[in-house]
Amino acid sequence: MKTLNITNASKTFGERTLFKNVTFTINEGDRIGLLGLNGTGKTTLLDGIVNNNDLNTINIDKPKDYKISYLKQQPDLDDNSSVIDAVFNGSGEKFQLIRQYENSLTKFNAHSTDTKIQNEFFKLQERMNAAEAWQMESDVKAILNKLGITELDKKISELSGGQQRRVALAQTLISEADLLILDEPTNHLDYEAIDWLQSYLSKYKGSVLFVTHDRYFLNEVATRIFEIENRNVTEYDGNYEKYLQQKADNEEIYASVQHHKTQLYKQELKWMRAGVKARGTKQQARKDRFSDLKEDLQDKPDVEKEMSIDIAQQRLGNDVFDIKEASLKFAQHVILNQFSYLVSRGDRIGITGANGSGKTTFLNAIAKKLPLDSGEIKTGQTVKIGYYTQQTENMDPDKRVIRYLESIGQGVRNSGGEHMSASQMLDTFKFDHQMQGAFIRELSGGEKRRLYLLAILMDQPNVLLLDEPTNNLDIETLTILEDYLNSFKGTVLAVSHDRYFLDKVADKLLIFEGQGEIEESYDSYSGYLQKATAKKQAKHHEIKEQKHQEVKQRAEDKPESKKKKLTYAEQIEYNKLEPEIDKLDTEISNLEKELNDPANDYEKLMDYQKQLDEANQKEDKLMERWDYLSQFA
Structure with missing residues (x-):
């Protein structure tokens, strides 16, 4: 089991200390939500784990082959890079091979009769077979589709801030890291993508450390909670719901103990000021206890200060x-x-x-x-x-x-x-x-x-x-x-x-x-989203089924063929058709989203409409071909 041990993590800005001597362990399979008031140093701690020089002190104990992948709030992507190059930016051999294959596939689709491009494409296909990289490529494309990323050859500079953020998230998720560090991963994601990400992270084999303001997401994903409070990190077992219960219990216990300590401190303070003449061993022990109590109370300056909003309201008419x-x-x-x-x-x-x-x-x-x-x-x-x-x-x-x-x-x-x-x-x-x-x-x-x-x-x-x-x-x-x-x-x-x-x-x-x-x-917002998602999926299924029936009807109207079985080349073609149709379905769905987004200007809308028309025509042809070949498969 791979673990990451952090000890003595401290960060000070001038006279202000964010946290000091923080120590914790991240075990394999942990999914840790990091909480804390703004300004307590959540992002600073994440940065420090990745780049130790960002903190004043930190000791990290981890295996030599331990890999960390970090999603920052502000993505650091090369504007001149394509989406596919950015996503497969890892140094692993399979990543480089898949990147080469995807770029070659783009060229092949555009210039399928070019002999040089053909040869390069078929060689890369053989290398993909030899490296058994197809499953990784399939998994990665599934992630990209779920995050709404379909235009893999587009430049990063042509994407909106939200799209760049999703590309950075995809890049982080596919890295096969031992630890994913995610700073606000749900930003710029719609309900469906957040729902998918919850499921993905809940099944992730490595560890996850994340900051989020989405409390439903936190509750579904987290198995532990770390909270930065009073310049230290307090650990809680379980999700957000269990954290709230433990936090409430701890506050009740602490209030009782702290009240007793405060009373004892006042008594000791009175004794110290009285100036007892004979200060033997017992008196020294009381002095030591006084110092310990004073330090303990001063180390908790904010415990009894509850943040509150208590402001008188002005009258409002009907x-x-x-x-x-x-x-x-x-x-x-x-x-x-x-x-x-x-x-x-x-x-x-x-x-x-x-x-x-x-x-x-x-x-x-x-x-x-x-x-x-x-x-x-x-x-x-x-x-x-x-x-x-x-x-x-x-x-x-x-x-x-x-x-x-x-x-x-x-x-x-x-x-x-x-x-x-x-x-x-x-x-x-x-x-x-x-x-x-x-x-x-x-x-x-x-x-x-x-x-x-x-x-x-x-x-x-x-x-x-x-x-x-x-x-x-x-x-x-x-x-x-x-x-x-x-x-x-x-x-x-x-x-x-x-x-x-x-x-x-x-x-x-x-x-x-x-x-x-x-x-x-x-409806509640969650209830509305669930109904809207179900309605959208039903509509998409209805359109797809209607297209399928239209293609099937056209095939039935044709004269009966004497053909009995597929040729070898047709069998290969048939095996590829269904994945291509599924990919087009996703592309069509994403284009329809863009067309319904008024944030896009007129030129973009016209371009998306053109792409949608072409995708629909292409899908009709593929469906017709698939329906024909399926008679003999």
Whole structure:
């Protein structure tokens, strides 16, 4: 059994310590979810395991042939490389052979009559046979198809950020590593791809260490949980659900023990200050105990500080937004088409749908940041909007944290009517006094988002517009936010793809399907996704079956053939037809997705339509040929 042992891992930035003397073991087959508040060093620890020089200290004990494959949040791919070259970027002999074969296959399909290209292709086929590389190639293509990657000869520079991310994920998964390290692997994946990835990682023979904000994914995949807290790593057995139970039990035990220690510490402090004259052996023992207690309490500075959102809410009337026959186009895409909808006090509306379908544009229109082409959005007189945008707005990197928040307001009232200063609010949001004096540029990306969220809430809105709030927020902050929203007396409109967040917060959904089509659903988001997936699969199966029947009917209408069996060449052709048809099915499905994505411009849509027409024609011919040969197979 291969294991990876980490000891004495430490990282300090100036006066700030992220973690120190961290020690843990990763066993073969472990699937470990790494949790922690933003800024505690999750990504820093992952980087340090791969590149030891990134940490101040770390000792790693592992077998010489131990291989680690790392998916970073920002992929490091060669823009000039093709997708297939990027995916098979490994140094293994089979990887290089498959890369050569795939490139040769592309040339052969384009120039099948070229003798030189033919010879090269057939030689590589023989080498693939000799190396028994076909199974690996098949497995890799299955991974690529599941992640929606079909255009293997396309340049990396021609892909969107989300597509590049999926290529990097595929590259990581096929590496046959002993340990996969994945930083937010579900980013830019749709529901079906996430569902497949859960299953893939659950059966992975090696080990997996991953960071994610997707709590359903975490619960399905993780067998252990590591949490960075108070500059150390605490280990929990089991998935996210079991972690929550253990965490709650531990907090109850710790609160009881810590209360006793605090009382004992006060007694010892009183004794020390009394200045006992005779300090013999017993007195020295008490002094030592006093020092130990003091150190133990100081090592846990944040344990009794629970992050919380306790801000008094302003009154909201019944009228919030009355949308009447609203129409809006943005960059030639129809966002709203004569759309009418009434948003009332207390509504919890989840907004989801395809990328580029206009969800953020819709929020901008509601917030009056973007005018409608026609129609109107009437806003209630008592409405005060707090808009949490995807981009952190009006945050000067050269301003100190405390000064930034004081510029929003000198303080607020909590639900009990008590005045809370900006410093006290920062404290409740896990910004200690050292961090309050830091420049905003010194914060991590997640810490900036947490500070931005606090700034929005301090303005005491009674209507919240949240655009992808789960991006770059840690699970603890999300949990506190969700709890706050459930008790929030105002109205919430939240754009998100996070299943857990929407299931927990939204009581109805607006699904933006593109071209102004908006569907309302009272299902949970998970329930809606399951129904949509089943419907889509049924439709695809129906189309495929219809094509098959059409081909079969054409074959039956032909005069009966005297042919009784396949020739040797026809048998080889027949064996290859079904995999080719399956590949075309996947390609057609992906092209249909692209055509339904309004994020694509007109030229791209025309190109995708052309590719789809060609793929359908090619599949019809292959189906007709397969149906004919199947009579004699």
